[in-house]
Amino acid sequence: MTKLKPVPVADIQEANEEAGVILARLMSRMAPGEHVLRLGVAVDDESLKATLPVTVEGRGDADDLVGADPVYQNNFRFLLMIALAQRFAVGVMYLRSPAPTGDPAPYMVSAWELDHCAVTSCKAARAADLLGGGESGAAFRDAFSLDDADDDGSESIYPRAAYTVL
Incomplete structure (x- = not known):
């Protein structure tokens, strides 16, 4: 059984707020249709989905x-x-969406990598590598950034202490 590392309450609250912002940004960019958002997280060799x-x-x-x-x-x-709160958690979040009309693929897939409190958008090739055969028949596309427009667009960092010495 996985034992989560102790995390200050303020970091948990901040991570919860960031998770809400990420979901809102994802949902605001979805086109009409039926979508499926999946998340897989590994902490200490345990996988949660x-x-x-x-x-x-x-x-x-x-x-x-x-x-x-x-x-x-x-x-x-x-x-x-x-x-977002556990510094040693890793995973992948991906969005499966209907393909545009006329596209030979039944659906499109975009992915974001989670690693050490950071969410980073993936290029199509990286998404295909991460998901492998789990999404066969899909057309992979570059994921959009989940950051504020004011940021450089590379990643979302959480908590701010993620890059400090442990």
């Missing part, structure tokens, strides 16, 4: 309706919070 089905109805603008079952959303956010 969460799945979040998301439905987007609309025309692809700011007025779209984004729906997700609150239970799945809370579980997903909780696991993402753990990945």
Whole structure:
């Protein structure tokens, strides 16, 4: 059984807020259709997984309706919070979305790597390497950044002490 490392309450609160921001940014970029967001996190050789089905109805603008079952959303956010708060957690988060009309692939996949409190968007080739045969038939695409527009767009760091000496 995995024993999580002690984390200050302030870091947990910050990680929870960051997980909510990441989910909001992901959902705001989804086109209309049925999407599946998956997260796999490893801590001390134990693997935990969460799945979040998301439905987007609309025309692809700011007025779209984004729906997700609150239970799945809370579980997903909780696991993402753990990945952000535990310095030695690693994992991958990926989004499977419907392919654009006329595309030969049934769906598109974008991925983000989680490593030492950081969430980094992956290029299509890296996403294909990370997910291997788990998403056969998919067209992999470069993931968009989950950072603020003011940031350099490379990664989301959490907590800020992630790069300090341990």
